[in-house]
Amino acid sequence: MSDTVLLLVILAAMAVAFQIGRGRAVRTAGGPAGIKHLHSLPAYYGWYLAIWVGLPALVVLLAWIGLQERVITALLVQQLPAELTAGLSEGRVGLLLNDIKNLATGGITAGDVTPAVEAAAERYRHWQGIATAAQWALVLAVALAGLTWAWRRVAPDFRARNRVEATLLGILILCSSIAILTTLGIVLSVLFESILFFQRVPWTEFLFGTQWSPQIALRADQVGSSGAFGAVPLFTGTLLISAIAMLIAVPIGLLSAVYLSEYASRPLRAWSKPALEVLAGIPTVVYGFFAALTVAPFMRDLGAAVGLDVASESALAAGAVMGIMIIPFVSSLSDDVINAVPQSLRDGSYALGATQAETILRVILPAALPGIVGGILLAVSRAIGETMIVVMAAGLAANLTANPLESVTTVTVQIVTLLTGDQEFDSAKTLAAFALGLTLFAVTLTLNVIALHIVRKYREQYE
């Protein structure tokens, strides 16, 4: 609460500083008539002052918010009577501290309220009061120091615009690095957990083992929980379902792209392209129950009618629905690259007496091929990473099979089952999810890099 008010005060101070800076710039230049002697427009001097008031104060505020609680807690632990913490584990001390803090803020405590605890709560409240006052004082002092420093520098030949623009550039760089840093953070956290996993299970067994049975025996006499971590059945399952999906998505997507870009009239195209792209906007969970409740039983009944034994959670059903989901990726990206083929190539082909079909087949598609391949690779990486459809429609049994009528499981399904519910994060079973995630990430990243490279190479050809 106090932090929010302080933040508003800083913003208000920035607004005031802006006015002061602008006014001072005009005055040092000798009134409105002298503005042309200023290096920058008066508003830049205002911004310069506002930045010097706001930025250091915000940095101090953030640092204080980050540190205050830790410092006070450390002091609190130090001051606790020795008999209170003696023989307590780290977790128990944490619980005790929670009690003290709850008592201080008027909440409900779990343990008994002893005089020692009450005294500690009183100390906590006291320190917090001091800390808040000190925070206000420090932040406002920093803001004032910034204002004075910047105020003294305002002069007609001071290059305020360059300073302000450099600051803006810094902010832009900071924002754009956040996405990259987040990705890096995710990769590193998955990597560290995976390393823990590979300390328990050798990576050769993980990558080349053909048995997947992640249940680990809790008791010595437990039956059927061998704990095998061979990921091959999972990756073949993923590949099988992705292959089925691509078998459906590539021909349908590519042919509809050819129709839309080469044959369809302009009004039809304007109407049907967004309609096709709606497919990409359907939530995958909807596809999931469509696959599990409609397509899978239909396939099983169809199989029964012709005398085939189709599992009720067959790879075929999940793959088919996933393929439908991916159609707009393929068609939209292919449509873009086909449209990027210059009209002059079509004219050249028509002028030689080629028909429209010959032109498409022999000139346009070969010219657009690298871009189409890039689009397909992006779709493949989407298929491999797709989770919801397979969670709902594919099975859990890690069968090592290439038969689309059987039930298979995928990497993403296993990650979901390993991590949902209450889990202990130091067992090989849970850590296996991170190893799977890391491998999956490596595969899709490689595909994306290849795809982007191909697409870029293709783009250069016509520019």
Add this chain to the structure above:
Amino acid sequence: MNTTAEAIETNTGNLRASDFDGERAFEGTLGDITAAEPRMECREVNVWYDANHAIREVSLDIGKHEVVAMIGPSGCGKSTFLRCLNRMNDTIPAAKVTGSIKLDGMEVLDRGIDVVPLRAQVGMVFQKPNPFPKSVYENIAYGPRIHGLTNHREELDELVETSLKRAGLWKEVKDRLHQPGTGLSGGQQQRLCIARTIAVSPEVILMDEPCSALDPIATAVIEELIAELKQEYSIAIVTHSMQQAARVSQRTAYFHLGDLVEVGATGQVFEDPQHHLTRAYVTGRFG
């Protein structure tokens, strides 16, 4: 040249603002529109792009073994007229063409006619070189393949070689037949496009400002090539360069705001134009 200088003195005063507003009355084409041995005969051709009347009542013959140059200021309809001759305007949905265009007595504008053999007979070279992103060999072999002109590989090899030789490109590319055609220089690319057109044995070759994207040396090479090709083909060329029209053509047609104003032997059009607009254009008063 004395007469031209006098013409500037005496006749440029005839230019009026109404000459450029599209509203003026058109009195009919001056000069002789017919050729001695016509290959293509165009009569009263009109083109609309939606409501825009792009060319009006144009009649012109293109004879055998001759080069007809079409000149005129930008937007005068000369490229539009050229694109009617092999019905390339079909690819523009808004375009509507009326009148009559006959190729060796066969009506080209007939709805029922198949444009595929027509375009094989009337080839086209574009303003910007547009080789396919394939090898030099495949660029030439494309036309013969789709028309089934050759029966086996040796025949096709030979056709590719003769086409490249006729286009004067063989010596430069014979060692790089299987490298991309897009890797050639601009002038070489344009000759590759001409070779590609020749490979399907057309009767007429239409050229839409074929040298406007090329440097003077490449232009000179193409102009020499046009002079040679004239022995076998009828050529219609649209150009912005009056010097080029004077150098390569036997007859010249001057277009102005969608009208064919004047046609005649090239020497006559440039030295003694009949119409005051033609005179103003060829003497550099506007354009």
